[in-house]
Structures are given as C-alpha cells and as structure tokens.
Amino acid sequence: MRVLSLYFTRLFLARFALVLFGMVTILLSFELLERGDNVLNAADGELAALLRFALWRLPDFVSHLLPIATLLGAIMTLGELARHHELEVIWSTGTSPARLIVGLLPVSLLLVGLQFAVDNWAVPPAMEKVRAMGMDSFESSRLGDDTGNVWLRSGSDFLRIPTEAARSGELSGLVIFRRDESGALIEHLSAAEAEPTEDGWLLRDVRQYDAQTQQSNRRATLFWAGRLDLDQLVQLSVEPRELDLAEMRTLAANNAFGQRRVEVYETWLHQRLASALVPLLMVALVVSLGQYLRARRTVAWIFMAAVAISFGYLVFARATLAMGELGVLPPWLAAWGPALALASLVGSVLLFRDSGRQPPQGAVPSTH
Known part of the structure; x- marks a missing residue:
C-alpha cells in the first residue's frame, strides 16, 4: 500500500x-x-x-x-x-x-x-x-459615511474621526462622546490630536463639554482610557479575507468598533x-x-x-x-x-x- x-x-x-x-x-x-x-x-x-x-x-x-x-x-x-x-x-x-x-x-x-x-x-x-x-481591488469607501467621518465604538464611548485621518492610521480632529452604562451622554470631547499611551490615549488641545453641568472648558491635555489601535482603523477598511487570524480575533473581541457586525469576523x-x-x-x-x-x-x-x-x-x-x-x-x-x-x-x-x-x-x- x-x-x-x-x-x-x-x-x-x-x-x-x-x-x-x-x-x-x-x-x-x-x-x-x-x-x-x-x-x-x-x-x-x-x-x-x-x-x-x-x-x-x-x-x-x-x-x-x-x-x-x-x-x-x-x-x-x-x-x-x-x-x-x-x-x-x-x-x-x-x-x-x-x-x-x-x-x-x-x-x-x-x-x-x-x-x-x-x-x-x-x-x-x-x-x-x-x-x-x-x-x-476593493475601494475603501465603506470606511466612513457621506459626511467624511468614521464612527467607531470603544466600550460605551463613541468616536468620530475624519475618514482621511482614519485611513492613514492617525487620530487627529477626533470627537469623543462619553456615555454611562445606561447610554446617557456624560461629556463631549473634541481633540486636535491623540497620542497612544500604555493604558489609553493622551488627547491634546481638548475642548471638554460636561453634559450634566452644561459647561465647557479647554485643556491642553486629557487622558482618555479608550481601547483603539491605529492599525485597526486600516483593518476595518479591508475585506476580512485579507486579515490574518490574530487581526480578526482582535476586531471580533472589540465588536469591530461598531463599524461592522461582529458576526462578520x-x-x-x-x-x-x-x-x-x-x-x-x-x-x-x-x-x-x-x-x-x-x-x-x-x-x-x-x-x-x-x-x-x-x-x-x-x-x-x-x-x-x-x-x-x-x-x-x-x-x-x-x-x-x-x-x-x-x-x-x-x-x-x-x-x-x-x-x-x-x-x-x-x-x-x-x-x-
């Protein structure tokens, strides 16, 4: 045999x-x-x-x-x-x-x-x-909406990032809507740019609006404990078959940051x-x-x-x-x-x- x-x-x-x-x-x-x-x-x-x-x-x-x-x-x-x-x-x-x-x-x-x-x-x-x-072979137009922005989710927070910045793997001109567990808005953050740190992101040139007191102020820097990898912004714009197992597992674990159904990954x-x-x-x-x-x-x-x-x-x-x-x-x-x-x-x-x-x-x- x-x-x-x-x-x-x-x-x-x-x-x-x-x-x-x-x-x-x-x-x-x-x-x-x-x-x-x-x-x-x-x-x-x-x-x-x-x-x-x-x-x-x-x-x-x-x-x-x-x-x-x-x-x-x-x-x-x-x-x-x-x-x-x-x-x-x-x-x-x-x-x-x-x-x-x-x-x-x-x-x-x-x-x-x-x-x-x-x-x-x-x-x-x-x-x-x-x-x-x-x-x-595939256009990356699915990353972003008609207004030229990308909406992402990190935990209970929502982020809005300009599409071009997201495609280039940069966090600039971002807006963060922080919410509590019930989904109510806590505060509104607008940052000129963000820098990754070990536990989150360091926002620079921030305009902070408190939804409860309805007061706003400006801060030079502010720490945001969100989970977001710059590389994952690019990964969201490509076909799943063009990702490896580790990348698909990461996107699935983070619910695809609200960009796609988690069932896709x-x-x-x-x-x-x-x-x-x-x-x-x-x-x-x-x-x-x-x-x-x-x-x-x-x-x-x-x-x-x-x-x-x-x-x-x-x-x-x-x-x-x-x-x-x-x-x-x-x-x-x-x-x-x-x-x-x-x-x-x-x-x-x-x-x-x-x-x-x-x-x-x-x-x-x-x-x-």
Whole structure:
C-alpha cells in the first residue's frame, strides 16, 4: 500500500503543480494586461513595478486556485491510471477507495497546510503591499459615511474621526462622546490630536463639554482610557479575507468598533480554518468517485460529477458565509456546514458499493 500511495502521490503532485502553474500564469497575465498601465502610471513608468505587482498578487491567485488545481490534478491522475488500466489492477487487488484516501493523507495534509499558510500568512501582507501601490481591488469607501467621518465604538464611548485621518492610521480632529452604562451622554470631547499611551490615549488641545453641568472648558491635555489601535482603523477598511487570524480575533473581541457586525469576523475566523480542509476534501471526492470506473463509467463522467459537486459546494459555501455574516446562521455553522456536508457526501459515496466493481469475467487487466 505504501508503494501504491507513493506512486499515486508522485503522479498527482506533478499534475497538480502543472495545473496550478498554468492557471495562475493565465490569470496573472490577464491581470497585468488589465491593470498594467495603472501600475506603470502610479510608479512613474518604472518597469520593476510590474514585477512587484505580479509578486504581490500571486498569493491571492494561489489562494483561490489551489482547491481547483487539487480537483483537476486528482481527476487527471485518475484518468491517467484508467487509461493504462492501472486503476483496474488497483481495485482488483482489493484496495478500497477509503484505503487509498488514507494512503494519500500525507500529500492531502500538505495541501491543507499550504492552503492555510497562503490564506493566513501570505495573502494579508501581499494585499497590504497592493494597497500601498494604490492598486487595491476593493475601494475603501465603506470606511466612513457621506459626511467624511468614521464612527467607531470603544466600550460605551463613541468616536468620530475624519475618514482621511482614519485611513492613514492617525487620530487627529477626533470627537469623543462619553456615555454611562445606561447610554446617557456624560461629556463631549473634541481633540486636535491623540497620542497612544500604555493604558489609553493622551488627547491634546481638548475642548471638554460636561453634559450634566452644561459647561465647557479647554485643556491642553486629557487622558482618555479608550481601547483603539491605529492599525485597526486600516483593518476595518479591508475585506476580512485579507486579515490574518490574530487581526480578526482582535476586531471580533472589540465588536469591530461598531463599524461592522461582529458576526462578520467571527464567521471568517471559522472560515479561515474550514477552507483549509477543501484540498483534502477534493482529493477524497475524486478518489471516492473513482470506484465508479469499475462499472465501466468513463473518466468524463467522473469529471462532470466532480465538477458539479464542487461547484455546488462553492455556491453553498458562499451562501452560508453570507448568512453567517448577517447573523442568520451561527458563525461556526456558516463556515463548517458546507465542509461537513461535502465530507458526508464523500462518506456516503465510499459506503456505496457499486455492483460493477469487479473486473468483467475473463478480462485480464493490463499493467502498462
């Protein structure tokens, strides 16, 4: 079984790498054709900027295409074995699809680790570089309202910061509405700028208005014990998938500072882990469908079935993810539900024994 697993792994990795390289190259070429002029204009015609842009866009493409490349690589491997009748030999020895999936666990777990590493440690810093070049795929207009201000929440207090200051990661021209536990306004603070300290923020050039006495005064400095990280202002303006787990946990723990539903980041926390398992599930899906080749099914049939199931899974996953972000489904169910459903489908296919699994009488499988 070990020799068979190594043989299957070698065939699969070669085809997986070829498919992934081909798809990434094609998409990256289209990206450069579409946005190359913008990149050159932003870099004053520096050709090296195109190379940097392609390098920073690479992790995002790999993240999206890795599950598809896994699926197609597994199908191509299965087709290669079937074309040379090697798959018939494998089934005739009594090797079940479940045993073959277990034998492929090392390479499957390798792809799981690769998917998580790219999603969590490669995509976020790469997209930050893309945004620094002014080539972000998503506009940051969702940070701020029509008046040009950003409203944030820290505990019971509300903050209003100019949008441009928030996007640049600075606290200047901010207004703080301090409230008590019942939500009643305690005081109104207007500060020209703020400086972070160990326990909060030191406000400078402050106008303080007491809501109870209705009196105001000016102070050169004033300490405010609020929780707010300058980097988190920028994090609020990007897509959750462009954040790492630590950043999403921080935003979820602080209720996204009132900018988004906390369920958005809680759902993506689970999604980051659940999505890493997709390559393993794709390998298991193709191998489990491979048993139908014993009933004289064609590789084309396996291909169409695998693609249809995978497409259904992706649509289902996007739907549940949206419902999790809206709070319709619990975050864990929204993220893990599709993966569990696909795993259950693979399990049911493995348990089903097709009547035509044995080679036809008198047929001698070729070992070419």
